[in-house]
Amino acid sequence: MKAVAHTVIRDIDDPRYLEDLTLEPPTLGAHDLRVRVEAVAVNPIDLKVHGRRPASAEAPVILGFDAAGVVESVGAAVARFGVGDPVFYAGSVARSGCNAELHCVDERLVGPKPTTLDFADSAALALTGLTAWELLFDLMALDDDAHSPAGPVLVLGGAGGVASMAVQLLAAFTDRTVIATASQPDSAEHARALGAHHVIDYRQDYRDQLAAAGIDDVAAIFSTHTTAFAWENFARVIRPFGRIGFIDDPAPLDVSLLKARSVALYGEGMFNRSVFATDDMIRQHEILTRIARGIDGGRLNATTGQHFGTINAANLRAAHRHVAAGHARGKAVLSGFG
Structure with a gap:
């Protein structure tokens, strides 16, 4: 599969900051969906992980957490989604990222993609929506x-x-x-x-x-x-x-x-439920479902900012630089692998 990863931690101004690679597809877990990724969004956490997670040619690190795509296959314990379902999610910081054609994610962290949005706009929603909802409503009530x-x-x-x-x-x-x-x-x-x-x-x-x-x-x-x-x-x-x-x-x-x-x-730490495998991980599925309904019902709007083109190393580096500048309005998104 095509993937964008780093094998060495390099400065963001280095053209080799990220690399286009061909890697083996991820292994499906019992609760996993294997998603064919159609679009991704970039967040500040992507830059943080790049700077602190060691990588090598033998163990490249794939970044990316916000994604939208179509379920290609499901694990043995999956009960909420089926092959062909369009979905969106923010995944787990403890697992390999979504800047790849195929990505595995626990179904309890996934929501049904809003029917009124395309994949790029849907990818922009998950991490920001979960973070805001958890802090406003789950924590501060x-x-x-x-x-x-x-x-x-x-x-x-x-x-x-x-x-x-x-x-x-x-x-x-x-x-x-x-x-x-x-x-x-x-x-x-x-x-x-x-x-x-x-x-x-x-x-x-x-x-x-x-x-x-x-x-x-x-x-x-x-x-x-x-x-x-x-x-x-x-x-x-x-x-x-x-x-x-x-x-x-x-x-x-x-x-x-x-x-x-x-x-x-x-x-608020949006990844805490997935990192610690809390008993209420399913809460993120519930929140994303509510957000999707809010979008489709006209109560919420997409927060997409700039579209940086297809998903490749050069475009992702440009999106990372945009986010690193700290003045972005809305989310930086990319879609398709070309």
Whole structure:
């Protein structure tokens, strides 16, 4: 099968950063679907794995986690999908990636592809959708008014991939006021189009800007970029017994700032269910199914940004560089192996 992998860890500016290879197809496990990959999306985790996972000519590392494709074969224990089913998923960081013509993934991590989207737009949804849903609803329980504090939610990075999904999910599945952050007019307009009621500049004082919008404080904060400046502002605008969730890997934070208001802190790791093989792995199948229904029902929209062409080493390196620049709006996607 065709695959894109690395055999040596190289700088992203090196043309040999990724290589086009021909490899043996993956072995099917009992709970696995073997998927013929039609499209993939690139995430920051791809770059992190490239920089830390040793590789060699004998053991090349295939990156990629977001994928959409068609089930080619199924394992003996598979009960939810059959050959020919179109699917989308984010897979597991502990297994070989999806930048290959054939990829094996546990069916409990897979959802039915939205019928109203093509494969590229579907591939862009899984990791961001799962990350946003798990933090908002599974951890902070912001869709459960009986078990979470009422009030507005602040979403940092309102135009980014995960934040774009967070804004949409809050707008579609809750009645909460949503405040997004942005620094540029086009990013602010994008966040409003996704469902944000207000947009503030993340570089300026949060409390002053919220007050100007008639908002005293927020019940929850969804953070994609937990900087020292942001953290100080969080402590000033979060209400007593509020909730703060983060998806990034921040520098050490002074959590004592939260104690005076009894604020709960949550860290989201989308791959934790698959890496630790938790008893509720099936939850990701359930979430992706809900997201697909939300797309097909017109409640959610695709978050695709730029399409980088067919799946090959040169195009994937270009997509990685785009993501590494840190200013991408929406997801970088590629489709087909040419």
